[in-house]
Amino acid sequence: MMICPLLLNTALLRNASAMLLAAALPGCSGDSTSATSRLPLVAEITRTAYGIPHVKAVDEASLGYGVGFVQAQDGVCALAEQFVEVAGERARYFGEGVALPQTLGVPANLSSDIFFRLLNDEDSVVAAQSAQTPEVTALMQGWVAGYNRFVRDTAASSLPAACRNAEWVRPVTIRDLARLMRFYNAIGGMLDLQGVIAAAAPPSPAFTGASVGSRASSKASHGDVVTAHLSQAVARRPTASNALAIGKDLSANGRGILLGNPHLPWHGPLRMGMLHVTLENKLDTMGATLPGVPVVGIGFNDQFAWTHTTTTSRHGTFYRLQLDPGNATNYLVNGQSRPMRGRTVQVTVKERSGAVRIDRRTLYTSEFGWIVAWKEDGTAIAYKDALVDSHRLVEEWYGINRARSLDEIKTFIQRNVGNPWNNTIAADRLGATIFLAVTPVPKLSPERLQRCLITEPELQLVPGSFLLEAREDCHWEIDPDAPQAGIVAGKSMPALLRTDFVHNANDSAWIAQPAAPLTGYSPLVSEERQPLPARARFGLSQIAAVARRGGTLAPDDVQALVTGNRVYQADLWLDDLLLACAGVPELETGCSALRAWDRKANLDAGVGFGYFEAFVMAASTPDAWWRIPFDPADPVNTPAGLRVNDTEIQAAVRKRLASAVEAVDQSGLWSAGRRWGDIQRARLGGQLTGIHGGPDELGTYNAMASRVQSEASVREVEAGASYLQVVSFDNNGPRAKAILAYSQSSDPESPHALDQTLLFARKEWVTLPFTTREISADPSRRRLLIAE
Structure with missing residues (x-):
């Protein structure tokens, strides 16, 4: 085992690996199950400016x-x-934690444990691990060895403050990593329902011992409670994103340009980190990835750049089960009673005294999915999720890392269908672009969906979800070309190749390119003829304006789409809002501030921005308020304006504005001439830093989510723009500008806990060193060889 600072070229790396192999062979055991116990592990790590790792x-x-x-x-x-x-x-x-509304009265940590004991039961984890290709298995086994190497070599007292001397920092196994991958797969599916699944119980008690059943509200089975929670759960989904691929028809130099702008939590397991990986004769890729994923998730190579956006496709369906009147854990299918399958999970709980107790909970599943609620009308609700049996995330990202063309990306993704909740957008060095909305989606023919779908409004669970009857003829269908039973084949899902541009900002696949709408798909795959979200409209409208005037875009123009911080809803509403409040004495303060605001979410934005934000966020906008209603033939530009010439609507608009002004003034956040940069701040590197950008609901492309936490005068950033990249190409290869908004290290004491955040606050970007020459030219580079 060794660790030493030196520079190795590929030949020396190969030689070092061979020497370690020779030394290891005499001690190899024939019954070892770990590839890392038989093969030498040798990696060269170079850190360049801002702590960016090159492996x-x-x-x-x-x-x-x-x-x-x-x-x-x-x-x-x-x-x-x-x-x-x-x-x-x-x-x-x-400990068990405290009960939260989203856990329906069950203490939060206990609710989490119940759910993950269910999701990551031993059989499922073994199946996920066994499904990996040999290459992916080797990547994952190597990752485990590298993580364990750091944990083993770092004294517990030298760990970052958040886990210093913590007993829960331990070596892991490949099954731990498989559990983490199943967590990523569950986002946008079962993970949204974590609280209701953990609290779901038939009318009779389901807990034993020191039961938490008594702590769960007796209303947990009531349809209204469950419906409200499901709606909130979907609204809390942690991922969003913008993506724009510019082709040769609109690019200033005739080559592709790619904007990747995922919006992710700034803390926790979805906090991406920058990464450059080079594998001899196979891949040389740079960008960023999720913790635990051993390849680049969003990035570029010398041929193309790619990114992902959170899809609107549905990855599961709800089913309404008719319960057997004589047994609440049986349900009727075509008149026949069938038993649910119970699974008892066991959770260890540390009590305040330090003593340990064991809680047990029996959860139920059916052929139609996991039971999420028993309702008072003699039915139960099940949720069937296509993502829990999709084990192909790392394989898909590894395939993209190895691809050499957009055609290879398309072929691989359509065959693999492994990205659980992301569209893929890419641009190449020749000026081609591609959009792919290929994720695991239930296969239901139009006829079957129409026959089985429950459409009564009062029975709907969540807007946009699909509630089906639990009948024999309502199961998902089998597509022989799909890699997984019950899902749509990748080649049958939306794909679009263009030389002008493709775009997505968490809207459906329908208007990835307004000139070529993608239509005719199942509503589970892509909805059409529905209003677009404001961020999507902003991006599309900006590109359309360039195209209309016969212009082109350079990388700086693409960067400015994000850091310009334009609030698109202000372009739609503010002129009419100013008309409505003009000359109304009690609205003069608010109206004056709105008039002075420049319609941007920059650090210097004044209280006019605060008033407008409160106005927009107060409630959803009734369709009747729009001056120009939504037109499916013009989804980019409609709906628009406020119908303030209608006296009733004008009165309602004035009332909402007055309430917004009052709420903002009473909050104290904007007192004494404070600016947005004084209010929205990130707590990183042991200090608070002002962060530009604004709420997604305002149509701010640079989306940021923040809220008041420990300090009443500050809204701390929780999520938003994370890894941003603008990649272009010239005769010398890729040219990448990027920024990791929350910086590379999550350790407050690291020199790389804040450095990129300060750049982001100043709207500065990092030029990424990709070639060996560029890396070697970095004066701050540090190189390390690790081996065992």
Whole structure:
């Protein structure tokens, strides 16, 4: 085992690996199940400015080894805590927690453990691990060895403050990593329903011992409570994104340009980190990835750049089960009673005294999915999720990392259908672009969906969800070309190749390109003829304006789409809002501030921005308020304006504005001439830093979510723009400008906990060093060889 600072070229890396292999062979055991116990692991790690890691290796296991090590260096506490969570052990280390509305009265850590014990039962984890290709298995085994190397070599007292001397920081196994991948797969599916699944219980008590059943509200089975929670759960989904691929028809130099702008939590397991991976003769890719994933998730190589956006496709369906009147854990299918399958999970709970107790909970499943609620009308609701049996995330990202063209990306993604909740958008060096909305989606023919769908408004669970009858003829259908039973084949899902542009900002696939609408798909795959979200309209309208005047776009123009911080809803409403409040004495303060505001969410934005935000966020906008209603033939430009010439609507608009002004003034956030940069701040690196950008609901492309937490005068950033990249190409290859808004390290004491955040606050970007020459030219580079 060694660790030393030196520079290795590929040949030396190969030689080092061979020497370690020769030394290891005499001690190899024939019955070993771990590839990393038989093969040497050698990785070269170079850190350039801002702590950006470049990992080079000659085989997959060694590449994973290097990535696991650097990810532990940058975020061991978040990773270790997430390994605790996905193993269903939060209550064991942190106690049962407090009951929250979203857990329906069950203490939060206990609710989490119940859910993850269900999601990550042993059989499911083994199946997920066994489904990996040999290359992906080697990457994952190597990652585990690299993470464990850091944990083993770092004294508990030297860990970051968040986990210093914590007993829950431990070596992990490949099954721990498989559990983490299943957590990523569950986002946008079962994870949204975590609280209701953990609290769901038939009318008779389901807990034993020191039961938490008595703590769960007796109303947990009531349809109204469950419906309200499901709606809130969907609204809390943690991911969003913007993506724009510019082709040769609109690019200033005739080559592709790619904007990647995922919106993710700034803390926790979805906190991406920058990464450059090089595997001899297979891949050389740079960008960013999720913790625990041993390859780049969003990035570029010398041929193309790609990114992802959160899809609107539905990955599961709800079913209404008619219960057997004689047994609440049986249900009727075509008049025949069938038993639900109970699964008892066991959770270890640390009590305040330090003593440990065991809680048990029996949860139920059916052929139509997991039971999420028993209702008072003699029915139960089940949820069937296509994502829980999709184990192809790492395989898909590894395939993209290895691809050499957009055609290869398309072919691989359509065959694999492995990205659980993301569209893929890419641009290449020749000026082609592609949009793919290919994720695991239930296959239901139009006839079957129409026959089985429950359409009564009072029975709907969540807007946009699909509630079906639990009948024999309502099961998902089998597509022989799909890699997984019950889902749509990738080649039957939306795909679009263009030389002008493609775009997505968490809208459906329908208007990825207004000139070529994608139509005719199942509503589970892509809705059409529905209003677009404001962010999507902003991006599309900006590109359309360039095209109309016969202009082109350079990388700086694409960067400005994000950091310009334009509030698109202000373009739609503010002129009419000013008309409505003009000359009304009691609205003069608000009206004056709105008039002075420049319609941007920059650091210097004044209280006019605060008033407008409160006005927009107060409630959804009734359709009757729009001056120009939505027109499916013009979804980019409609709806628009406020119908303030209508006296009734004018009165309602004035009333909402007056309430918004009052709420903002009473909050004290904007007192004494404070600006947006004084209010919206990020707590990183031991200090608070003002952050530009605004709420998604305002149509701010640079979307940021913040709220008041420990300090009443500050709204701390929780999520938003994370890894931003603008990648272009010239005769010398890719040219990438990027920024990791929350910086590379989550350790407040690291020199890389705040450095990129300060750049982001100043709207500065990092020029990424990609080639060997560029990396070697960085005066701050640090190189390390790790091996075992």
